Amino acid sequence: MACPDAPVIDATASSDDFSAPLLAWYDRHHRHLPWRTPPAETKHGVLPDPYRVWLSEVMLQQTTVGAVQRYYLDFLDAWPTVDALAAAETEDVMRAWAGLGYYSRARNLKKCAEAVANDHAGRFPDTEAGLKALPGIGDYTAAAIAAIAFNRPAAVVDGNVERVVTRRAAMETPLPQAKPMIREIVANAVPDHRPGDFAQAMMDLGATICTPRRPACVLCPIGTDCAGRVLGEAERFPLKAAKIEKPTRQGAAFVAVRADGAVLLRKRPPRGLLGGMSEVPTSGWNARSDGVADASAAPFAAEWRSCGTIRHVFTHFTLELAVFRAGPVSRAGADGWWSGPADLPHEALPSVMKKAIEAAIPGATSKS
DNA sequence: AATCCGTGGGT
């Protein structure tokens, strides 16, 4: 590209080239994360294990770094390789994922591991297209794995990158309409050298400096090469489409307790809301309609006593769940299984279900 | 293309 005699900064260094100051900043201020290979090593050609990159990236989809760390280490401990994960019981994977949310990720994680183990000899594809063909890997994750694990110049665009780019360009086009423009800008900015570090530098910048509220522009390595900062209104970007109001739904949950303290559980349908996860019996609420909110919807006749109401906020609706408890009951689980006090904390119970059980039996779902 | 899919922390 550039001829050897050219000055370090010349006319070919367009205003789209902000990778150099960004990478210099990343060398000094990068975050230390368990799945990350630090720049001191990547500079010497050391690349992270694609399995670990993939595992972390899937967990990080719409999920904060703080929430992911413990799950990541637990998964790595239980299943150190993609072959180990492929050989695991799906139910064990769902249990390990419980509480992290977006449970289709866990189902696809298992499917993806099986595909890599069985169809790719246990090695992840090293191209964006190959990666994107796998379950649970979309545009972002394919680009991230390609860049970070295989050093390919992929345009990695996540929420952080969208914020950094729209602010730097003072982009008046709202999301998601602006996505193609953002992708193009990033594609033109990816350096031939260190594309993986560039991707992670953009995300670190968005997470620590170019934050959603009160960005620390005075500390930003991009400096005044940012229209949002120069205009004094970086925080106004990115513009977003108006959000829709989320409805509140009503329902009931039933905690049946046996004499030995076991609780009746059942399995939710494999797809949809909390798909494939476990639950206590509930009335038929969902995102679009209320369920019966009193004891008339109980799974069997018993002395159901009210334990109050819990509130849980999903992505697209709020649920108010009236919780009832009965016990000791002696009834063969028609449709589920009895989970004893030692097992209950390890069941594949989503947070809303733990919350309901806690309302009926305080402490019942807490581990050790 | 718009909708569906969790959860917890920050402000």
Place this chain on the structure above:
DNA sequence: TACCCAAGGAT
């Protein structure tokens, strides 16, 4: 309290 939103993907 209420709202924001986080390393998005599937349909």
